Amino acid sequence: MQPNQPIQTPQAPTPAAAPAPTPAAAPNTPKGATKFIDGKKVALITTGAILGIVAIAALIVLVINLINKPKTSDNPNENDNPGQTEVGTPEKVDLQLAVDQWLTTQTADNSGIIIYDIDNNEVVARHNESKQFTIDTIYQMFLAYEGYYRIDHSMLEGTAVYPIGEDFDGKPYTRKHCLDYMVRFSYAPCAASLINDIGFENLQAAYNERGFKDTIISQAISTPSDLLKLYQMYWKHKDLSKESWDKIQESMLNQVAGTKDFTYAQNWRMGMPSGFGTALVYNKVGMYGVDTTWLRFSDASFIVFPEVESNKDGEAKPARHFISVVLTTNTTPQEIVKLGRKVEEAVKKADNY
Numbered sequence: 001m002q003p004n005q006p007i008q009t010p011q012a013p014t015p016a017a018a019p020a021p022t023p024a025a026a027p028n029t030p031k032g033a034t035k036f037i038d039g040k041k042v043a044l045i046t047t048g049a050i051l052g053i054v055a056i057a058a059l060i061v062l063v064i065n066l067i068n069k070p071k072t073s074d075n076p077n078e079n080d081n082p083g084q085t086e087v088g089t090p091e092k093v094d095l096q097l098a099v100d101q102w103l104t105t106q107t108a109d110n111s112g113i114i115i116y117d118i119d120n121n122e123v124v125a126r127h128n129e130s131k132q133f134t135i136d137t138i139y140q141m142f143l144a145y146e147g148y149y150r151i152d153h154s155m156l157e158g159t160a161v162y163p164i165g166e167d168f169d170g171k172p173y174t175r176k177h178c179l180d181y182m183v184r185f186s187y188a189p190c191a192a193s194l195i196n197d198i199g200f201e202n203l204q205a206a207y208n209e210r211g212f213k214d215t216i217i218s219q220a221i222s223t224p225s226d227l228l229k230l231y232q233m234y235w236k237h238k239d240l241s242k243e244s245w246d247k248i249q250e251s252m253l254n255q256v257a258g259t260k261d262f263t264y265a266q267n268w269r270m271g272m273p274s275g276f277g278t279a280l281v282y283n284k285v286g287m288y289g290v291d292t293t294w295l296r297f298s299d300a301s302f303i304v305f306p307e308v309e310s311n312k313d314g315e316a317k318p319a320r321h322f323i324s325v326v327l328t329t330n331t332t333p334q335e336i337v338k339l340g341r342k343v344e345e346a347v348k349k350a351d352n353y
Helices: 033-068 076-080 096-103 136-152 175-185 186-197 200-209 224-234 244-255 333-351
Strands: 111-117 122-127 159-168 171-174 280-290 293-305 321-328
Touching: 033 175, 033 224, 076 244, 096 122, 096 224, 096 333, 111 224, 136 186, 136 200, 136 224, 136 244, 136 293, 159 186, 171 175, 171 186, 175 186, 175 244, 186 200, 224 293, 224 321, 244 280, 244 293, 293 333, 321 333
Parallel strands: none
Antiparallel strands: 111 122, 111 321, 159 171, 280 293, 293 321
16 A cells, blocks of 8 residues: 555456556757756856845945945035035044133133034033023023024014114014014114013923023023033024024124124124134124123124135145034133134144145
């Protein structure tokens, strides 16, 4: 009995059938046809292996290209920022030495500083960055962001007119106009009008939700670290329209260094901006003094070094972008200017131009 066959009742023997003829082999069938078929399999396997190696090599090249690709943000709005470059990401420059050298010239430890390299996403200098200072009118940068945000999200009407008189050109102060004057001139009536719209409590709550732990807006108190966080929000401007961001940059860059009835004490470019000759400085100052004595002088800025087509070695260097926050007490603007000069010297030395 053969395996796996059903059990059958025995039958009478059946005459054996004649053996079936064996089919003739097809003409011209090559000897070793089985080996030929195996060869095709080997060829297919070899081809697949080659294609796999090519795919892996292509993947490696792609990964290398991604690693070496200049850093870009996942926020498309950052393409609106000043000094964009196609040369690539600049190498990190450590500015701690420049800050430390400046600190040795100061008579007291009365400053808080943080400098952030936007391109490399790294703090490159710091001193008392978590210490609270009175920031005077720099608090208006918290107010300005929220004001532009509410206009862009239809929570406030930008063309509404405030009953606070007319500007130098005889134009009424609209809400958008006031946002400009508040950043450009630290114009107190505009700040008061915007506060009346939003309310200090609501403004503080908005920034508490954003993670600002050491800032008391109603008292104009903050830290270098919190102001850095605010300026990072501006730089990314995910919540703001391009129109608003363009206007903010223009207000910060083109401030007036004392015109008409403004005195020297209201010169908004005499801090960090006056320390730079190559870089553009988009800034906001906060200051308070009595007669000729400065009790407080603070500066929060975007600093943009332009792209260098050819340095002393004939090399192209990409643009550089920094956020700088300098908060001081009993320090003159002239001392802040000296810090700006040291920072610029360090950057130019690093890029050799």
